[in-house]
Amino acid sequence: MLEVRDLRISFRTEHGRVRAIDGVSFDVAESEILGVVGESGSGKTISLLAVMGLINDPNAVIEGSIKLRGRELIGLKASEMRKLRGREIAMIFQDPMTAMTPVYTIGWQIAEQIMVHERIGKKAALARAIDLLAEVNIPNPREAIERYPHQLSGGMRQRAVIAMALSCNPALLIADEPTTALDVTVQAQILDLIRKLRRVHKSAIVFITHDMGVIAETADRVMVMYSGRVVERGTKAEILLEPRHPYTKALLDSIPPLEGEKPRRLKSIPGSPPSLLDLPKGCSFGPRCPSRFDKCAEKPPLEGGAHAAACFLKAAP
Amino acid sequence: MTAAPLLEARNVTKQFVIGNRFTAQGLRTVHAVDAVSLKIMPGETVGLVGESGCGKSTLGRCMTRLYDITGGELYFEGVDITTKTLRQMRPLRQRMQMVFQDPYASLNPRRRIRDLIAEPLRVHLRLSETEVRDRVRQLLDVVGLSPDHMDRFPHEFSGGQRQRIGIARAIALEPSLIVADEPVSALDVSVQAQIVNLLADLQERLSLTYVFIAHDLSVVRQVSTRIAVMYLGSIVELGSANDIFAKPSHPYTQALISAVPQPDLKKAGERKRIVLTGDVPSPINPPQGCRFHPRCPFATDKCREERPVLTEMAGTRSVACHYPLTA
Amino acid sequence: MLLALIRRFGQMIFVMFGISVLVFLIFFVTPGADPAARIAGRNASPETLEAVRKSFGFDQPVWVQYYTLMKKLFVTQDLTSFVNRGWKVVPAVIDTIPVTLSLVIGAAVLWVIFGLLVGLIAAATRGSWIDKSLMAxxxxxxxxxxxxxxxxxxxxxxxxxxxxxxxxxxxPLGYKPLTEDPKGWFLTLVIPWITLSILYIGLYGRVLRANLIEAMQEDYIRTARAKGLSETRIMLRHALRTSLISFVTLFGLDFGALVGGAALLTEVVFGLQGVGKLTYDALQNLDLPVIMTTVIYASFFVVLANALVDVVYILLDPRVRSA
Structure with a gap:
């Protein structure tokens, strides 16, 4: 349903053009959960902001193609894009503490979104808001619509944000680290909720996270990003059990285990992710890669069919 | 353990008063840390874990006397430091240091690295300028940074490198105790592992004692010898890291561990997830009886009325629960 | 919420009481000077001095003196000026209040409307020539x-x-009372209103623009965009509403100060017999009772305006209501 082809995003800055996204392609099928993993600066958030049409920077240059159910989104008129946002594609953000306008009630903010997209009265919109809050397991939804964001706990607020995102039954929901700011026990509740909503609403979900554990619990397919490129993609089992790209492997190895024997030292990746201003030539993971060889001075293409890795080592069978 | 504890907290309590007496609610008391007793032995790493509002950071700051405590007593190397003034604390500060979560915020952006690291040396020790420079060079080397970086400013470093600078500052005076407050939570996973390894190396080389505060359970398990699980201002379970994770005794510990999402798909089928209901209650108005009872799947009337105290079980384990899971 | 309002007004009364005591202490109980001599003015005759002493009860304990003064100010309102013999001070101050209020309220209406417009337009067209010229x-x-x-x-x-x-x-310059000559009232005040408001339009426009631009960076604005709202709606409903808080603070302080006499220069230039002008004249004559009365009046107005600002806060920002 969502087809992204060769997406390139760059920013004009005083240091010249900075390429944030370099030829990213991916698909999302109806009612599947695609997990997008990467560290800060990997471009995972910005590529999905592009899908939302939410890159407002006048210095941004966006090229490539983003098709939602066959309709091209790049170059779409602002007013047309606005009609899609919130109705066809919705997005929830990382920090529920600041995601809602502090001076309006939860009910008002949910009803606002419904009323913008549908011909519906305020009463009917509020009634829908109550149903939505009930659906995301907020206790006493009738009272909750009268609450202001600051009166709810973090977990409850994230539920309200999710209810708002679902209010127009979007075909695609983009969740940008929706549980990172929450406590572990609350995170478990929200992950349960997201799985349940996928079953009920049949929305496709793109789940952005840096946490491989969260991926294991939610995603069907996974896409691993590193400095603006997709380095590996495949099903959850393929990525977590038989990672092909050295970066994916190293990332999985650097997570301390929760059970069994403690390793004396953690396997870590030397160095830090490259600055976008100064990307290495060829494979951008090259300088930190343990299995680097001569060929890595060229840019590796993403090859290998369904389970693809952008690495010369693995592409050769 | 027969040795004397390096740091001992006896019934340490910390309350904050917030609000304004002219607003509707008036002044309110936050019970951040509630009668916590804990002994830190030399050479060990004690992990403090818990969710937001459990008081782990506050306890860490009380231990280093960054906060004055409301009640209880603190002993460092056998000396009562409960009521020491700032001036009296100064010589002791060399022996106990803190490392903070946000390496971006804890370094003055307008000063060069050499000055940032040299600052504690200049304040506490009488060294000549060449001695200071040699020491800074040596410290940078110890934490894995090139001495060529001495003249750079903090913004020229990545998050992981900045945390290395923060650590270099903390070990500059050769302390015996380092309280690290979420030192790796702002870092990317790949960099996090580097810092965890660095802390382990330094512990060995400089025979340091750590109090390691974090919300990430897998990191805490990795670095700690003992772990104290906190909930709403109190320690609910205390014991060796391996034991606690293998066989949690407190229902909260059990739920907390089971809630951590793990990337290991092979074991996913075997694991039983316990999803707690509700949120952590506010430390302004903690529940009566056992503070965990509103969310506890096993709560009885006794739990609602009587507050369990931290009692020693077999071995080194202590639990504050009327019905511990592993008897 | 009602409780919060009552508390706030209780606090206001308390502050006003504190101010009256402070003013009393400064004017009457400053050591090393005879308050009677100061009240009586320069070159006062011994008889006048004696009359002042009696009238203010300077032979009695301090708290009685305070009580006498407050009674003269608020109950009998017969505080008299000794510089301008027999002139009743309180009615004179009361007479000037409509003039100052007319001037300041009219100007305030102008500067709020145009301040909002300037701020909104500049923020909406940020970086363009419209924004730049408005800011200049x-x-x-x-x-x-x-x-x-x-x-x-x-x-x-x-x-x-x-x-x-x-x-x-x-x-011609001067003031025409609203009740007697509404058209004249309006016409005489148009030019003073514009003059006084220009400074504040510039100030408020700039402050609001900065606040709006800051608000537009907030996470909840991104959420609002993700909801598919129009830019106009985002600006007016989401950004402006949260930016108004500092706008209102500023307004309360400025309005209170202006009504309390800070519009002095405008009043002098346009020959308006307002509170500021009265204070100015009293200062020149060292007419202590008048100075004292206007000081108390002015400070009460600042306190009142601040209390009203807090009430508006409570209406604007739900977080203040419960926190």
Whole structure:
């Protein structure tokens, strides 16, 4: 349903053009959960902001193609894009503490979104808001619509944000680290909720996270990003059990285990992710890669069919 | 353990008063840390874990006397430091240091690295300028940074490198105790592992004692010898890291561990997830009886009325629960 | 919420009481000076001095003196000036209040409307030439001293171009009471309103623009965009509403201060017999009872305006209501 082809995003800055996204392609099928993993600066958030049409920077240059159910989104008129946002594609953000306008009630903010997209009265919109809050397991939804964001706990607020995102039954929901700011026990509740909503609403979900554990619990397919490129993609089992790209492997190895024997030292990746201003030539993971060889001075293409890795080592069978 | 504890907290309590007496609610008391007793032995790493509002950071700051405590007593190397003034604390500060979560915020952006690291040396020790420079060079080397970086400013470093600078500052005076407050939570996973390894190396080389505060359970398990699980201002379970994770005794510990999402798909089928209901209650108005009872799947009337105290079980384990899971 | 309001007003009364005590102490109980001599003015005769002593009860304990003064100010209102013999001070101050209020309220209406417009338009067109020229004009408005601007206005409308079609409607300087001559009231005040408001339009426009631009960076604005709202709606409903808080704070402080006498220069330039002008004259004559009364009046107004600002806060920001 969502087809992204060769997406390139760059920013004009005083240091010249900075390429944030370099030829990213991916698909999302109806009612599947695609997990997008990467560290800060990997471009995972910005590529999905592009899908939302939410890159407002006048210095941004966006090229490539983003098709939602066959309709091209790049170059779409602002007013047309606005009609899609919130109705066809919705997005929830990382920090529920600041995601809602502090001076309006939860009910008002949910009803606002419904009323913008549908011909519906305020009463009917509020009634829908109550149903939505009930659906995301907020206790006493009738009272909750009268609450202001600051009166709810973090977990409850994230539920309200999710209810708002679902209010127009979007075909695609983009969740940008929706549980990172929450406590572990609350995170478990929200992950349960997201799985349940996928079953009920049949929305496709793109789940952005840096946490491989969260991926294991939610995603069907996974896409691993590193400095603006997709380095590996495949099903959850393929990525977590038989990672092909050295970066994916190293990332999985650097997570301390929760059970069994403690390793004396953690396997870590030397160095830090490259600055976008100064990307290495060829494979951008090259300088930190343990299995680097001569060929890595060229840019590796993403090859290998369904389970693809952008690495010369693995592409050769 | 027969040795004397390096740091001992006896019934340490910390309350904050917030609000304004002219607003509707008036002044309110936050019970951040509630009668916590804990002994830190030399050479060990004690992990403090818990969710937001459990008081782990506050306890860490009380231990280093960054906060004055409301009640209880603190002993460092056998000396009562409960009521020491700032001036009296100064010589002791060399022996106990803190490392903070946000390496971006804890370094003055307008000063060069050499000055940032040299600052504690200049304040506490009488060294000549060449001695200071040699020491800074040596410290940078110890934490894995090139001495060529001495003249750079903090913004020229990545998050992981900045945390290395923060650590270099903390070990500059050769302390015996380092309280690290979420030192790796702002870092990317790949960099996090580097810092965890660095802390382990330094512990060995400089025979340091750590109090390691974090919300990430897998990191805490990795670095700690003992772990104290906190909930709403109190320690609910205390014991060796391996034991606690293998066989949690407190229902909260059990739920907390089971809630951590793990990337290991092979074991996913075997694991039983316990999803707690509700949120952590506010430390302004903690529940009566056992503070965990509103969310506890096993709560009885006794739990609602009587507050369990931290009692020693077999071995080194202590639990504050009327019905511990592993008897 | 009602409780919060009552508390806030209780606090206000308490502060006002504190101010009255402080003013009393400064004027009456300062050591080393005879308050009677100061009240009586320069070169007062021994009989006058004696009358002052009796009238203010300087032979009695301090708290009785305070009580006497408060009674003269608020109950009997017969505090008399000794510099201008027999002049009743309290009615004189009360007489000036409508003048100052007319001036300041009219100007406030102008500066709130235009301040909002300037701020909103500049923030919406950020970086464009419209934004840049509005900000430049705002800076000029802030920088022009009000007495100079007033004199220039007078020069243009009262003498140079008074006979042209543009300004022939401008009446001579002075004040016409609203109840007696509404049209005259309005016409005499138009030019003073514009003069006084220009400074504040510049200031408020700039402050609001900065606040709006800051608010537009907030996470909840991104959420609002993700909801598919129009930019206009985002600006007016989401960004403006949260930016108004500092706008209102500023307004309360400025309005209170102006009503309390800070519009002095405008009043002097346009020959308006307001509170500021009265204080100014009293200072020149060292007329202590008048100074004292206007000081208390002015500080009460600042306190009242601040209390009202807090009430507006409670209405604007739900977080204040419960926190």
């Amino acid at each position: 004009l705002g800076l000029i408005g802030c920088a022009m001293p009000v007495y100079w601007l007033g004199e220039v206005m007078n020069l243009i409308t009262q003498s140079r171009y008074h006979d042209s079609w543009m300004f022939s409607w401008v009446p």
